[in-house]
Amino acid sequence: MPEGPSLVILRDEAARFRRRTVRRVEGNSKLDIQRMQGRRVVSVRSWGKHFLLEFSSFSLRVHMLMFGTYRIDEPKPDKPPRLALHFDNGTLYFYSSSLKYVEGPLDETYDWRADVMSPDWDPALARRKLKRQPDTLACDALLDQEVFAGVGNIIKNEVLFRIRVHPETRVGDLPPRKLGQLIAQAREYSFDFLEWKKQYVLRKHWLVHRKRECPECGSRLELAHLGTRQRRTFWCDHCQVRY
Structure with missing residues (x-):
């Protein structure tokens, strides 16, 4: 299971997508991932073992559980992602991870x-x-x-x-x-x-x-x-x- 420092590394690597618009969404998650289509990322944050992509009225929370991984720009061959977010400046992929939406400001959910x-x-x-x-x-x-x-x-x-x-x-x-x-x-x-x-x-x-x-x-x-x-x-x- 990725620990907090690994999430900080992911957060820093994914910072390039801040203020960028999600152009296309793919993935086999049962979550309504198309909700992020056309939305602009307000901030890229992390809390503990949670990776957070903040949009204007909600956020995506990614928890990589025991065996989750991520990739930027280079997808895993022959393995469909749980989520792929395509931006003009690259693509963020998540595998074997739990996805959830957090409604409202993150400061109201996280201490x-x-x-x-x-x-x-x-x-x-x-x-x-x-x-x-x-x-x-x-x-x-x-x-x-x-x-x-x-x-x-x-x-x-x-x-x-x-x-x-x-x-x-x-x-x-x-x-x-x-x-x-x-x-x-x-x-x-x-x-x-x-x-x-x-x-x-x-x-x-x-x-x-x-x-x-x-x-x-x-x-x-x-x-x-x-x-x-x-x-x-x-x-x-x-x-x-x-x-």
Whole structure:
């Protein structure tokens, strides 16, 4: 599943279509995609794992789910797109993605303070939300899009190793300093992710995600599907403390 930093890259690449008119629409989506025919894109935005094309009275929300992808100008051979938007200056393609319309202003639907990639990100708000769910496991808290919009499984695993917290630690058991580190690193690692992905070196920087050996102590890493979301989790039982 593409995480928040990947959506920022898509947003920046698709910025060329801002103020451009949709000339032709294709795709196998069941959504009324022809609604966008002849409409002018007002802005290109992202929130968490959502890519947003804003028109004058509604927006298109694209969520790429687990296996969604996109292309600009170069369609995938022999695979029909879920959506193709043709502009005078190029074409935007989406595959295996969820499409939905958001009616009215985006500011009425999205709280930009929850997006870890947004300049409006509010760590104090994240702390208040976490304080209201003390029984939530750290591995689930980081994947809560209402708290950390844009954080996905890679970021979750890497952040918990960075701050040396066991994924099954309850949020309410975290010392205040560790809770602050969790919140800060959710954003900091996301921006590191963004820069590494732009340079095509993201995987080289993974410390525990999809790894077998702890880079700190050399112990064999644990792997299990943890939390209510049952997402694949990598951690070191020796270095990461269960509070």
